[in-house]
Amino acid sequence: MILDRLMSREKSAATPAQSGLSRRAMLQVSAAAGGGLLLGFMLPGFGSVDAAETAFTPNAFIQIDRQGLVTLTLPQVEMGQGIYTAQSVLLAEELEVDLSQVRLAHAPADDKLYGNPAIGFQVTGGSTSIRGFWEPMRQAGAAARHLLIAAAAAQWQVEAASCQAKAGEVSHAASGRKLGYGALVDAAAKLTAPDKVDLKDPKDFTLIGTSPKRLDTPDKVNGKAKFGIDARPPNMKVATVAACPVFGGKLASVDDSKAKAVKGVRQIVKLDDAVAVVADHMGAAKKGLEALDIKWDEGANAKFSSADLFAAMAQAADASKEGVPGEHAGDVDKAMAGAAQKLEAAYQVPFLAHTTMEPLNCTVHVRADGCDVWTGSQVVSRAQAAAVEVTGLKPDQVKVHNQYLGGGFGRRLEVDYVTQAVKIAKQVEGPVKVIWTREEDIQHDIYRPAYHDKLEAGLDQNGAPVAFRHRVVGSSIVARWLPPAFKNGFDFDAVDGAAGPYDFANLHVDYVRHEPPSGLSTGWWRGVGVTHNAFVVEGFVDELAALAKKDPVEFRRGLLGKQPRAKAVLDLAAEKAGWGSAMPAGSGRGVSLIFGFGTYVAQVAEVAIDKDGQVKVTRVVCAVDCGHQVTPDIIKAQIEGGTIYGITAALYGEITVKDGRVEQSNFDTYQALRINEAPVIEVHLVDSSEAPGGIGEPGTATIAPAVVNAIFAATGKRLRKLPVDAGALKSS
Amino acid sequence: MSFTIKVNGQDHAVDVDGDTPLLWVLRDVLGMTGTKFGCGQALCGACTVHIDGAATRSCATTVDSIGTSAITTIEAIGDTPNGKKIQQAWLDSEVVQCGYCQSGQIMSATALLDSKAQPTDADIDDAMSGNICRCGTYVRIRAAIKQAASAK
Numbered sequence: 070m071i072l073d074r075l076m077s078r079e080k081s082a083a084t085p086a087q088s089g090l091s092r093r094a095m096l097q098v099s100a101a102a103g104g105g106l107l108l109g110f111m112l113p114g115f116g117s118v119d120a121a122e123t124a125f126t127p128n129a130f131i132q133i134d135r136q137g138l139v140t141l142t143l144p145q146v147e148m149g150q151g152i153y154t155a156q157s158v159l160l161a162e163e164l165e166v167d168l169s170q171v172r173l174a175h176a177p178a179d180d181k182l183y184g185n186p187a188i189g190f191q192v193t194g195g196s197t198s199i200r201g202f203w204e205p206m207r208q209a210g211a212a213a214r215h216l217l218i219a220a221a222a223a224q225w226q227v228e229a230a231s232c233q234a235k236a237g238e239v240s241h242a243a244s245g246r247k248l249g250y251g252a253l254v255d256a257a258a259k260l261t262a263p264d265k266v267d268l269k270d271p272k273d274f275t276l277i278g279t280s281p282k283r284l285d286t287p288d289k290v291n292g293k294a295k296f297g298i299d300a301r302p303p304n305m306k307v308a309t310v311a312a313c314p315v316f317g318g319k320l321a322s323v324d325d326s327k328a329k330a331v332k333g334v335r336q337i338v339k340l341d342d343a344v345a346v347v348a349d350h351m352g353a354a355k356k357g358l359e360a361l362d363i364k365w366d367e368g369a370n371a372k373f374s375s376a377d378l379f380a381a382m383a384q385a386a387d388a389s390k391e392g393v394p395g396e397h398a399g400d401v402d403k404a405m406a407g408a409a410q411k412l413e414a415a416y417q418v419p420f421l422a423h424t425t426m427e428p429l430n431c432t433v434h435v436r437a438d439g440c441d442v443w444t445g446s447q448v449v450s451r452a453q454a455a456a457v458e459v460t461g462l463k464p465d466q467v468k469v470h471n472q473y474l475g476g477g478f479g480r481r482l483e484v485d486y487v488t489q490a491v492k493i494a495k496q497v498e499g500p501v502k503v504i505w506t507r508e509e510d511i512q513h514d515i516y517r518p519a520y521h522d523k524l525e526a527g528l529d530q531n532g533a534p535v536a537f538r539h540r541v542v543g544s545s546i547v548a549r550w551l552p553p554a555f556k557n558g559f560d561f562d563a564v565d566g567a568a569g570p571y572d573f574a575n576l577h578v579d580y581v582r583h584e585p586p587s588g589l590s591t592g593w594w595r596g597v598g599v600t601h602n603a604f605v606v607e608g609f610v611d612e613l614a615a616l617a618k619k620d621p622v623e624f625r626r627g628l629l630g631k632q633p634r635a636k637a638v639l640d641l642a643a644e645k646a647g648w649g650s651a652m653p654a655g656s657g658r659g660v661s662l663i664f665g666f667g668t669y670v671a672q673v674a675e676v677a678i679d680k681d682g683q684v685k686v687t688r689v690v691c692a693v694d695c696g697h698q699v700t701p702d703i704i705k706a707q708i709e710g711g712t713i714y715g716i717t718a719a720l721y722g723e724i725t726v727k728d729g730r731v732e733q734s735n736f737d738t739y740q741a742l743r744i745n746e747a748p749v750i751e752v753h754l755v756d757s758s759e760a761p762g763g764i765g766e767p768g769t770a771t772i773a774p775a776v777v778n779a780i781f782a783a784t785g786k787r788l789r790k791l792p793v794d795a796g797a798l799k800s801s
Numbered sequence: 802m803s804f805t806i807k808v809n810g811q812d813h814a815v816d817v818d819g820d821t822p823l824l825w826v827l828r829d830v831l832g833m834t835g836t837k838f839g840c841g842q843a844l845c846g847a848c849t850v851h852i853d854g855a856a857t858r859s860c861a862t863t864v865d866s867i868g869t870s871a872i873t874t875i876e877a878i879g880d881t882p883n884g885k886k887i888q889q890a891w892l893d894s895e896v897v898q899c900g901y902c903q904s905g906q907i908m909s910a911t912a913l914l915d916s917k918a919q920p921t922d923a924d925i926d927d928a929m930s931g932n933i934c935r936c937g938t939y940v941r942i943r944a945a946i947k948q949a950a951s952a953k
Binding site: 147148149150151280282283285286287289290291292293294295296298299301307331332333349350351352353355356424425426427428473474475476477478504506507702703706709710711712713714717735736737741742743744745747749750 | 817818820821822824825826828829830832833834835836837838839840841842844845847874875876878879888891892895897898899900901902903904907925926927929930931932933934935936937938939940941942943
């Protein structure tokens with residue numbers, strides 16, 4: 070997110086980052102990349118080992134006990150993206166332990182100890198984990214190794230430089246002596262940590278760049294892994310909840326007499342805007358909820374519809390004289406005036422829900438003197454703060470027990486469900502687990518914003534672009550979620566990738582903020598701003614290629630003179646896909662290219678369209694340059710999964726609102742791609758020694774335009790709106 | 802009302818309404834949390850268990866419909882030959898991401914292998930299309946089923 074903006078800025082001579090926070094983040098990044106100072110990041114706890122403890126804890130991430138058991142506390146949360154394994158690889162590489170020797174622990178809420186260096190607090194999102202922790206984690210491992218070697222050398226009275234650490238042991242080759250880490254922890258804990266430790270030369274890596282088995286998965290194939298929804302503190306009750314179906318509405322009254330008669334129902338809890346039924350089990354809670362007779366005060370949004378919002382956004386796009394400026398180069402007006410051909414287009418993308426497989430849930434036990442929260446959160450310290458705010462307790466009285474996340478995709482960057490659960494728990498004796506039904510999850514999401522984009526470009530006589538203008542109209546997530554980063558009305562995420570990775574000599578991007586009514590919030594969704602902009606820009610660039618009568622790959626290559634890494638992934642994807650070879654009737658091939666999250670991705674999608682206009686994505690070829698690869702197989706898995714997530718949105722994803730209510734409710738009306746619809750996906754990685762890029766989101770961001778471009782190749786029909794409208798593709 | 806259900810070879814007496822979905826009996830009454838809640842309407846497959854060997858959505862199966870049938874859950878599927886093969890193939894192929902849907906995927910895949918030792922792609926589509934994975938692990942699920950089918 071913040072980092073992405075900075076990195077996307079590096080690709081061109083665009084105006085510098087506009088917010089103070091961004092400049093600070095740039096300092097952090099450049100300092101970390103420089104290899105010395107780690108501004109904004111603390112390697113905590115050096116030399117402060119409590120003598121009474123039996124374990125060596127050189128920093129917040131590593132603990133080694135006298136038996137040599139290594140416990141790694143992982144600051145970034147595991148939601149499927151493989152970060153527990155990747156973080157462990159970074160630590161273990163320098164600590165010199167085998168991954169089979171480590172145990173993993175979820176980090177508690179603590180911004181100082183576990184804050185994400187890329188963003189500044191405890192957050193897992195924006196594909197920043199490896200980028201943020203690439204160096205700090207290795208430093209933490211190296212510092213611990215240094216102390217263990219020093220302890221052994223002192224005991225043997227030899228030079229530390231003559232000792233070596235490997236596989237959890239320190240050895241002295243000359244004398245053949247060896248000691249396991251467990252035997253060294255007491256002595257190591259008394260030593261003072263060095264300020265800085267030399268890191269391994271990448272050529273000496275033995276773990277980084279390999280694909281060790283994931284550490285989180287053995288318990289995920291036998292039912293043992295504990296997700297938030299699996300928390301079961303003693304004497305726990307289970308609750309389910311109905312919030313006012315109209316955004317921003319309130320509870321007027323509720324008749325709970327029938328609900329109370331349901332076997333297993335214990336209590337009805339009323340909130341300002343919701344009702345919860347507390348029961349012995351979820352079956353009774355759901356039955357009780359259905360038996361409630363609820364009257365809502367629907368409030369100001371009772372007539373709101375998303376169709377009206379799109380109309381208003383289109384009007385704003387045309388009416389606004391000038392939005393808040395983003396990337397800019399040259400003189401677009403002048404270049405447009407001299408263009409041989411011009412093209413204008415409007416693109417739209419809808420609200421999207423996240424539908425993590427694990428519906429939202431949060432288990433809370435509120436007491437007079439404390440509060441425990443069990444949940445899966447991408448923002449653990451914000452979950453704690455939410456409980457502090459509702460209970461009035463002090464932060465050190467609120468303990469968040471973070472769990473495995475059954476999917477995040479940005480939904481668990483919000484704490485609305487934590488706030489609500491704590492409000493309910495305040496009225497309940499003992500612990501209560503609040504579970505949202507899937508219907509509640511879809512109808513009370515914090516949605517990916519709907520956007521309306523207006524584009525304009527000019528080509529010269531040779532079909533080369535001379536001017537490119539892009540106006541983004543939509544709500545600002547940054548303004549709500551990270552207000553300090555929202556400066557002068559500018560939302561860096563909304564326009565992230567708004568000019569693609571291309572060299573446009575005359576370029577202008579601007580942003581017009583347009584919010585849905587209060588009560589309907591928008592938030593992060595996998596691929597964030599890049600997902601929306603890639604669809605728009607890559608679709609429009611394909612249109613320009615067609616206008617110029619050029620091949621889409623060749624046309625893009627002509628705009629990548631200063632972008633060798635982008636050009637290389639584009640060429641690789643085209644080559645592996647057999648770009649240019651014939652396709653059967655009713656099918657087509659489309660390309661797209663992004664730079665986002667520090668990573669370059671090109672994809673070629675192949676689609677087949679039947680006479681009813683139904684689109685099947687049959688094959689996707691991906692070329693990825695994400696810099697230095699930490700765990701290549703996880704990178705491939707993220708691209709595969711991200712692609713599926715993006716195809717779901719491209720073909721099906723659409724949340725519509727009518728009379729203030731979301732019209733979709735479960736997987737029948739808000740569909741997800743299924744295995745029988747899934748394409749073959751081939752992922753080709755480019756070897757690179759560049760700094761690592763993010764990988765959780767690029768696959769999702771790249772795929773939708775590749776699909777619509779393939780549809781164009783197959784049918785000649787240009788789709789400027791998602792999801793794909795099968796009706797428009799019907800054979801006549 | 803009290804029902805006795807047989808789960809993983811063991812009888813359990815539970816005192817709930819007869820229309821209570823088996824899912825919540827397993828998870829909340831018996832504390833067996835390996836079986837997951839995803840949609841509550843038999844649309845996503847996260848709650849899949851075996852009832853007398855057949856893959857069944859426990860969120861849409863009421864406790865009073867089970868009678869003396871044998872229920873097998875993810876917690877015990879590794880004790881069956883095909884369940885064990887599927888679990889191993891899942892790990893060998895690195896299928897799993899967040900893992901939340903995988904209990905249901907593994908139960909559906911095991912039932913498939915129980916009925917067809919060498920499933921075709923079309924068999925896999927038929928047996929597995931009721932199980933949604935939002936992490937998008939489908940490519941690897943297909944490969945892992947084929948690997949398990951060829952495992953000795």
